[in-house]
Amino acid sequence: xxxxxxxxxxxxxxxxxxxxxxxxxxxxxxxxxxxxxxxxxxxxxxxxxxxxxxxxxxxxxxxxxxxxxxxxxxxxxxxxxxxxxxxxxxxxxxxxxxxxxxxxxxxxxxxxxxxxxxxxxxxxxxxxxxxxxxxxxxxxxxxxxxxxxxxxxxxxxxxxxxxxxxxxxxxxxxxxxxxxxxxxxxxxxxxxxxxxxxxxxxxxxxxxxxxxxxxxxxxxxxxxxxxxxxxxxxxxxxxxxxxxxxxxxxxxxxxxxxxxxx
Amino acid sequence: xxxxxxxxxxxxxxxxxxxxxxxxxxxxxxxxxxxxxxxxxxxxxxxxxxxxxxxxxxxxxxxxxxxxxxxxxxxxxxxxxxxxxxxxxxxxxxxxxxxxxxxxxxxxxxxxxxxxxxxxxxxxxxxxxxxxxxxxxxxxxxxxxxxxxxxxxxxxxxxxxxxxxxxxxxxxxxxxxxxxxxxxxxxxxxxxxxxxxxxxxxxxxxxxxxxxxxxxxxxxxxxxxxxxxxxxxxxxxxxxxxxxxxxxxxxxxxxxxxxxxxxxxxxxxxxxxxxxxxxxxxxxxxxxxxxxxxxxxxxxxxxxxxxxxxxxxxxxxxxxxxxxxxxxxxxxxxxxxxxxxxxxxxxxxxxxxxxxxxxxxxxxxxxxxxxxxxxxxxxxxxxxxxxxxxxxxxxxxxxxxxxxxxxxxxxxxxxxxxxxxxxxxxxxxxxxxxxxxxxxxxxxxxxxxxxxxxxxxxxxxxxxxxxxxxxxxxxxxxxxxxxxxxxxxxxxxxxxxxxxxxxxxxxxxxxxxxxxxxxxxxxxxxxxxxxxxxxxxxxxxxxxxxxxxxxxxxxxxxxxxxxxxxxxxxxxxxxxxxxxxxxxxxxxxxxxxxxxxxxxxxxxxxxxxxxxxxxxxxxxxxxxxxxxxxxxxxxxxxxxxxxxxxxxxxxxxxxxxxxxxxxxxxxxxxxxxxxxxxxxxxxxxxxxxxxxxxxxxxxxxxxxx
Numbered sequence: 001x002x003x004x005x006x007x008x009x010x011x012x013x014x015x016x017x018x019x020x021x022x023x024x025x026x027x028x029x030x031x032x033x034x035x036x037x038x039x040x041x042x043x044x045x046x047x048x049x050x051x052x053x054x055x056x057x058x059x060x061x062x063x064x065x066x067x068x069x070x071x072x073x074x075x076x077x078x079x080x081x082x083x084x085x086x087x088x089x090x091x092x093x094x095x096x097x098x099x100x101x102x103x104x105x106x107x108x109x110x111x112x113x114x115x116x117x118x119x120x121x122x123x124x125x126x127x128x129x130x131x132x133x134x135x136x137x138x139x140x141x142x143x144x145x146x147x148x149x150x151x152x153x154x155x156x157x158x159x160x161x162x163x164x165x166x167x168x169x170x171x172x173x174x175x176x177x178x179x180x181x182x183x184x185x186x187x188x189x190x191x192x193x194x195x196x197x198x199x200x201x202x203x204x205x206x207x208x209x210x211x212x213x214x215x216x217x218x219x220x221x222x223x224x225x226x227x228x229x230x231x232x233x234x235x236x237x238x239x240x241x242x243x244x245x246x247x248x249x250x251x252x253x254x255x256x257x258x259x260x261x262x
Numbered sequence: 263x264x265x266x267x268x269x270x271x272x273x274x275x276x277x278x279x280x281x282x283x284x285x286x287x288x289x290x291x292x293x294x295x296x297x298x299x300x301x302x303x304x305x306x307x308x309x310x311x312x313x314x315x316x317x318x319x320x321x322x323x324x325x326x327x328x329x330x331x332x333x334x335x336x337x338x339x340x341x342x343x344x345x346x347x348x349x350x351x352x353x354x355x356x357x358x359x360x361x362x363x364x365x366x367x368x369x370x371x372x373x374x375x376x377x378x379x380x381x382x383x384x385x386x387x388x389x390x391x392x393x394x395x396x397x398x399x400x401x402x403x404x405x406x407x408x409x410x411x412x413x414x415x416x417x418x419x420x421x422x423x424x425x426x427x428x429x430x431x432x433x434x435x436x437x438x439x440x441x442x443x444x445x446x447x448x449x450x451x452x453x454x455x456x457x458x459x460x461x462x463x464x465x466x467x468x469x470x471x472x473x474x475x476x477x478x479x480x481x482x483x484x485x486x487x488x489x490x491x492x493x494x495x496x497x498x499x500x501x502x503x504x505x506x507x508x509x510x511x512x513x514x515x516x517x518x519x520x521x522x523x524x525x526x527x528x529x530x531x532x533x534x535x536x537x538x539x540x541x542x543x544x545x546x547x548x549x550x551x552x553x554x555x556x557x558x559x560x561x562x563x564x565x566x567x568x569x570x571x572x573x574x575x576x577x578x579x580x581x582x583x584x585x586x587x588x589x590x591x592x593x594x595x596x597x598x599x600x601x602x603x604x605x606x607x608x609x610x611x612x613x614x615x616x617x618x619x620x621x622x623x624x625x626x627x628x629x630x631x632x633x634x635x636x637x638x639x640x641x642x643x644x645x646x647x648x649x650x651x652x653x654x655x656x657x658x659x660x661x662x663x664x665x666x667x668x669x670x671x672x673x674x675x676x677x678x679x680x681x682x683x684x685x686x687x688x689x690x691x692x693x694x695x696x697x698x699x700x701x702x703x704x705x706x707x708x709x710x711x712x713x714x715x716x717x718x719x720x721x722x723x724x725x726x727x728x729x730x731x732x733x734x735x736x737x738x739x740x741x742x743x744x745x746x747x748x749x750x751x752x753x754x755x756x757x758x759x760x761x762x763x764x765x766x767x768x769x770x771x772x773x774x775x776x777x778x779x780x781x782x783x784x785x786x787x788x789x790x791x792x793x794x795x796x797x798x799x800x801x802x803x804x805x806x807x808x809x810x811x812x813x814x815x816x817x818x819x820x821x822x823x824x825x826x827x828x829x830x831x832x833x834x835x836x837x838x839x840x841x842x843x844x845x846x847x848x849x850x851x852x853x854x855x856x857x858x859x860x861x862x863x864x865x866x867x868x869x870x871x872x873x874x875x876x877x878x879x880x881x882x883x884x885x886x887x888x889x890x891x892x893x894x895x896x897x898x899x900x901x902x903x904x905x906x907x908x909x910x911x912x913x914x915x916x917x918x919x920x921x922x923x924x925x926x927x928x929x930x931x932x933x934x935x936x937x938x939x940x941x942x943x944x945x946x947x948x949x950x951x952x953x954x955x956x957x958x959x960x961x962x963x964x965x966x967x
Contacts, residue, residue, distance in 0.1 A: 012669050012670060014665075014666060014669055014670045014675040014676075014677065015669065015670045015677050015678060015679075016677030016679065016680075017677060017678070017679060032669060032670070034669060185658065185661065187654055188650075188654045188656075188660075188661050188664060188665075189654070190651060190652055190653065190654050191516065191523055191651035191652065191762050192523075192651075192652060194762065195519060242930055242938070243930070243938075
């Protein structure tokens with residue numbers, strides 16, 4: 001079983017140092033990068049499946065060249081290798097370009113499943129996985145709460161979370177699955193994992209390697225444009241309720257009532 | 263042939279009986295030692311620090327200072343110990359054909375031996391009394407810390423039998439054959455028996471004399487399999503004790519790719535760890551002091567050490583008493599090598615349950631309590647290292663703490679940019695080291711104030727930082743902070759077993775501190791954990807610094823007259839109790855300093871809790887427990903809060919940001935503290951409130967809600 005997990009380096013939300021440069025693009029020097037949180041859940045799900053069924057997990061990332069450091073963190077969790085698509089022309093790519101690039105990179109890889117996180121904590125478009133599936137004509141299984149591939153029949157069953165419960169979906173592999181956090185907490189890498197990740201292969205691909213041209217994808221042909229940014233309004237003062245459980249409950253109920261929430 | 267023992271029937275047999283038993287003892291001990299030799303061969307060298315080790319031996323083995331934390335038990339034990347030593351001279355004499363007596367009888371007309379005999383008589387009576395007392399503890403008063411099994415009773419019975427048989431053999435000897443000089447108690451007991459039949463007296467003497475030798479031989483054969491083995495091992499365990507500051511965990515090489523990280527099996531232990539196991543006497547002082555055990559958690563430090571011994575004994579199971587020689591191995595194909603598989607069982611879930619490994623607050627109360635200097639905490643952290651670094655097995659909450667420390671350099675996961683938020687609104691500037699260096703004024707700096715993550719990010723502890731900075735400013739101290747260049751010292755990561763994250767953070771801090779030449783300066787911090795790490799542990803990574811806890815620095819400022827206290831007129835009298843931090847008082851012996859600071863505050867009267875100073879009781883946040891849920895047993899901070907409230911004090915003074923959080927929470931939840939009247943206040947806050955108005959004028963003092 002071969003699973004490719006789409007992973008994106010994003011500015012560490014905990015650092016709260018995310019800043020945009022004058023060109024409206026992320027100032028990557030200002031903030032430490034981490035693997036997008038939802039992608040880690042997808043990677044964890046992939047690792048559990050390959051541990052159970054055998055096989056390998058590969059990472060596919062489209063990012064600036066420095067992203068290998070962040071990819072090593074994902075490799076430390078147990079992925080076997082990584083592919084980094086990087087090209088100066090990709091700076092400022094929109095969702096459409098990202099979809100085209102990832103799809104082109106996936107055409108060169110063999111896999112049974114592609115896993116993606118629900119969305120990213122920086123861009124938050126939430127549409128890339130669906131676009132990739134459409135472009136590659138892969139079955140698209142979203143909101144997965146359980147993933148059960150059957151290597152013998154070559155089919156995969158997915159429990160999809162709905163507003164009222166679950167849908168049970170089945171599709172032939174290869175297929176693309178969008179993972180949720182219900183699948184389980186990502187593991188903390190062991191020291192042996194961290195050490196072995198240092199020597200794992202990260203293949204880099206340029207646009208030329210993928211047979212794409214800078215006129216077709218990337219910043220120059222972005223379909224969306226950033227017009228301006230504004231800080232969100234500052235949060236109001238936090239009211240801390242101290243005292244016994246009863247007093248606390250009474251104050252909370254009074255507060256909710258005052259806002260006509262109950 | 264042996265004139266001293268002419269009256270003893272079949273005396274020469276003693277060589278067979280005693281020396282046979284002694285040979286068995288030696289072989290059984292040698293079999294234990296084969297496990298010592300098979301484990302990872304790290305341990306202290308017998309040739310290093312000989313003076314310090316010898317002094318320790320005198321202090322802990324011969325004077326037994328640690329035993330006197332329980333004065334009654336200490337007195338009893340010291341009596342038995344010295345009695346045993348004196349009586350052993352007599353026994354040694356009896357099994358060597360009387361050579362000691364013969365030699366010592368030459369000078370002063372036999373006075374020396376007579377004096378020894380007299381002392382032995384006194385001691386024999388004393389030991390019998392102490393044995394009776396020890397029996398009473400095990401059969402009647404039964405303190406909970408002791409282990410109740412046959413082993414203890416058997417050993418007490420043997421010692422009692424030994425002493426009684428020896429004393430009464432002498433009584434009947436004197437009655438039958440006449441007194442010998444010195445042994446006055448035996449003489450007076452023999453007097454009424456003199457009228458009895460001499461043949462009968464001689465027979466009883468013979469029987470008692472041989473009973474004594476029989477018990478001695480049995481004792482030697484039993485000892486290697488008993489907890490009482492401490493009479494042989496404790497000297498070595500004390501001699502080879504940890505001499506480094508207690509707050510220094512063993513150094514770890516993270517680049518050794520083939521090594522086991524941390525402790526997984528017996529093979530990963532050092533021989534000193536196995537010796538710890540064979541030295542444990544099951545007295546239970548560790549369990550009595552342990553905050554986890556006292557709040558109903560599965561961790562029991564005594565059971566852990568006993569478990570190590572049991573695993574070692576199990577590992578030697580089936581090994582022959584007499585080791586095979588090379589010839590036997592080759593000729594008969596018998597192989598008794600200690601193979602690795604004998605030592606391959608994991609320690610976790612054998613000697614100690616998984617949960618218990620994580621219950622430890624690393625407060626060191628067990629280590630402090632142990633009379634024979636067993637080291638529990640380093641082993642528990644060693645187990646955590648293996649669980650974290652190899653298996654990623656740890657309480658789920660730690661995932662966030664580890665990621666936060668690695669990602670943003672603090673366990674709270676706060677943005678580093680907010681590290682200086684605590685300084686906002688202060689009426690004076692808090693300079694940043696980088697700016698001071700850029701201005702070329704590093705030389706004018708008196709101290710670096712290491713703020714620590716808790717004081718930088720936690721709302722309540724920010725007030726402590728403001729109060730301490732106010733004191734520094736009032737005293738005219740030239741100080742600066744690292745600001746965004748400061749990160750967590752790594753202490754929580756290290757105590758939770760994640761030495762990878764610790765070394766990452768610590769090396770970066772060492773690099774920063776060295777870049778500003780802080781090895782030449784004094785670093786002051788209000789956090790005992792930062793204090794311990796920077797002062798004691800950074801040396802392993804090439805950083806050597808003079809670090810003061812804020813209590814020590816404030817005391818200096820008060821003593822030098824740089825901080826002046828208001829006259830205290832009209833200041834209401836308040837009682838205060840001080841909660842000692844484990845990493846300050848117990849680990850680093852900083853006990854008097856915070857008390858001196860409290861003593862300088864007008865109107866404050868200090869009332870001590872029962873567990874104070876080096877015997878303090880943890881708040882529950884040490885060892886990374888600050889970031890774990892406390893799901894087992896009752897809450898440690900509530901237990902400590904109750905102890906604080908029991909003093910009747912109106913204020914609970916703290917000296918550590920973690921203690922502050924834990925006790926603040928405890929006090930707010932305590933039924934005995936209606937309305938939250940008793941509050942936790944840091945010593946720096948209490949001091950800042952009472953600064954002379956002239957010194958504090960125009961300054962915004964810390965607001966205590």
